[in-house]
Amino acid sequence: MIKKFDKKDEESGSGSNPFQHLEKSAVLQEARIFNETPINPRRCLHILTKIIYLLNQGEHFGTTEATEAFFAMTRLFQSNDQTLRRMCYLTIKEMANISEDVIIVTSSLTKDMTGKDDVYRGPAIRALCRITDTTMLQAIERYMKQAIVDKVPSVSSSALVSSLHMVKMSYDVVKRWVNEAQEAASSDNIMVQYHALGLLYHLRKNDRLAVTKMLNKFTKSGLKSPFAYCMLIRIASKLLDETEGGHDSPLFDFIESCLRNKNEMVVYEAASAIVHMPNCTARELAPAVSVLQLFCSSPKAALRYAAVRTLNKVAMKHPSAVTACNLDLENLITDSNRSIATLAITTLLKTGSESSVDRLMKQISSFVSEISDEFKVVVVQAISALCQKYPRKHSVMMNFLSNMLRDDGGFEYKRAIVDCIISIIEENPESKETGLAHLCEFIEDCEHTVLATKILHLLGKEGPRTPQPSKYIRFIFNRVVLESEAVRAAAVSALAKFGAQNDDLLPSVLVLMQRCMMDSDDEVRDRATFYMNVLQQKQKALNAAYIFNGLSVSIPGLEKSLHQYTLDPSEKPFDMKTVPLATTPITEQKTEIAPVATSKLPEKLAPSRQDIYQEQLAAIPEFQGLGPLFKSAEPVQLTEAETEYVVRCIKHTFSRHMVFQFDCTNTLNDQLLQKVLVQMEPSESYEVLHYLPAASLPYSQPGSCYTLVRLPDDDPTAVSCTFSCTMKYLVRDCDPNTGEPDDDGYDDEYVLEDLEVTVADHIQKVLKPNFGAAWEEVGDEFEKEETFALASVRTLDEAVKNIVSFLGMQPCERSDKVPENKNSHILFLAGVFRGGHDTLVRARLALADGVTMQVTVRSDEETVVDVILASVG
């Protein structure tokens, strides 16, 4: 092994690495000369360098040996060699975590930090703070305060930065140095200014008022440091974002004025801040875009990169604002830095005209193999956006994507392509067959199980409805023969869907299923047996319930219910209707392409919002008899944003009750609220059963109180109700600084906005992937139909949106998207009514003067049908 290295070194001819074959034990042995007198600075320096080098290479030092070396090193403080002393500081910092009793050097470091030699002072402070803990910090506090305002910039900077590091550990101590930091902020030295600003912001960031004051001061007085300017811009844009300040605010003016700063770094920071602001108009963006345009022709690659990356971002939301830069971007297409070229092309794809698409696609395919996966994903995203904009170009895109799909690439990249193809298929029905064919080809040789199962699922859904479903069978069955268990199981499910939908294919599918029943994997066999039996019944309703539209319950909820059932055995069979439904049904394959900056966390099945609420509510004894939680609505604000108390309400629906959860926040720092509850006055025959107050509500700590209401049993059609709400509480004034409350308080109340309960609160969204089958399954026993005229609505799109949000049901078969230039449309909605009744709505819409709507409702319960029709009318 060693020989090999030597040979290589000879070959490279650059001489060997003197640190290459360092042995930790030998180096530690050498470290003994630290104890020799007189100290040989040269040799000691070399040994310290070796130790640091070894640590840097990841060599592990045991505590004993590290401590021994550390103690030997402390002797070197006797030498006055400058570089040696500096290396001692470095060693202290590197060993702070591995050696014991590092605090032994505290006095030496304190001496250096307060000594006359300015060269030592800064680094000594930084080393000292590295080994100091909260208790010891008190002892050096005096020195730190002095150091922060020291006239030597390196001392002041070191003290400020070290203070910042220590904020995490000892916030309370460092907070006391605010005045010193304030003084340092007006220093002439640019780095001191920057560090002081950083520390000040960090200490005050939770106090919006103080941050505002600080911003005002610095934006007026002006700073010298470009770094400090960048920091100010970030603080200002964060504050703008939090306060939802309008763009006429002085903060916005400040950021805009930075576009005229003479330092490029500041100009870019300002432009980027403006671009990232939500709701910026094209006119507000214009100055930022024009400075970025200038940067595009900079000789510095980093600046060109920064500019084009930011323009790319602008183009996502405001393509027209970037059009002015098209010429500059064209020049960047041939940039030697492929990242810049890729970003330029993808930006142009977003801003350019339809005619330039072919040319750009040709350009990009010439070097797509040279760029990193991260940027390939950017390209795919651009294509995906383009397809939505120019649906006619889908054949060019589809070709390009299928070529990319054949190339090598990581999972993220392949997933982006597959998602993109799927979204094209959904947008353009005429591209469906080519798209499916490409995907079929892809799964023939696909190493990613997740993608293979996803595509099989899609084939099962879309394949049976194509003119020639039989050609997909081969691809699917190949998977059963060749792939891993998960893929085989998915293939079996896909096959079953073909059999259920296409009667002429059924016999062949049954034969294939029989073959699958001999699979070596349990899951695959189980699925095959199950589908075989369902298919043999040849009943549409069974097919719909068990093959097309799977379970719509929440999986964690099902797990919990089943567990409960096994704990408490009873004669009754397990009732699926008691299981809470899945809250956020996977919106029908609305593919969001994942951000490029991929988190490395493995994807976990996170419990949904509703599962969390279910858990929280079940923990409250008063609410235990209510049964499973049926639905939790989105929070509704009951106060204006900037009031003394902020209250929002979440409506939880149970089968016979509703629980209103009020999340209250007290924004007055001189008050402590106690026994907070929200009194509700219903307009209908709803009955308030119980109030559960929040015991205490200190300043800025949110708390929840609950109100339990019984739904009227006798009149099931009374689904809507208005509550007038008043918050009642006991106020105890308190000292804003300490939070110490007065002994006695007084009762007070605060009127909140009215709360509405509507029909949507009684219906949970459920996605039926195959609406037609579900429609047949429910049957026409309780079908009712009525026609309405929606006079106030002007477009079909608007009508669809209104109906969906009013009924709170799930649009199926992508029927919530109205094709352009059509005068009529059919909307399919599915949901489950409180109590577990499947409910389906078919609304035929026609556009004349207003919109005419014919609503057909089916459900397994007559009252539900009546309720829905009554509420629509």
Next chain:
Amino acid sequence: MDSKSLEPSLYTVKAVFILDNDGNRLLSKYYDPELYPSMKDQRNFEKNIFNKTHKADNEIAFLEGMTIVYKSSIDLFLYVVGSCQENELMLMSVLNCLFDCLNQILRKNVERRCFLENMEGAFLIVDEIIDGGVILESDAQQVLQKVNYRLVSEPAYGFVLFDHITGNLQAQTDKNQLL
């Protein structure tokens, strides 16, 4: 690539490392404990970055969700890593400062052998430019002044002798001023 804007903070630099032309680590500092906490991850990251950047001197790249600015000199590769939302020019100023300082202390011989001979100087420079991820100083002259490092190089004494013999005292004094 990102939707959230950056939390205002002084913690700008996530990592700095210097590799040789085989991609071996010569010096590296990671400032964000959440970024590649284990040595194995760090090495993998460095290898990966090296493989994707050593062929073309492109100055800037976007890899593994991070913005990376880099520079090469003969057989040394200098990298500065920041979050993908970071101001690229800030990272660039750190990289430039690092390079200028090395250029000075190594007397324009920014290459592996000379670098290794003056390893302690490199450690001290990095320490003066970045402290725990915060940019401490970005002006090369200031950094050099603070480090006040003298080139350790045996041949230099040979040169002194050589200069002395040949009577080239002018060159010698120039060199001293440089130091």
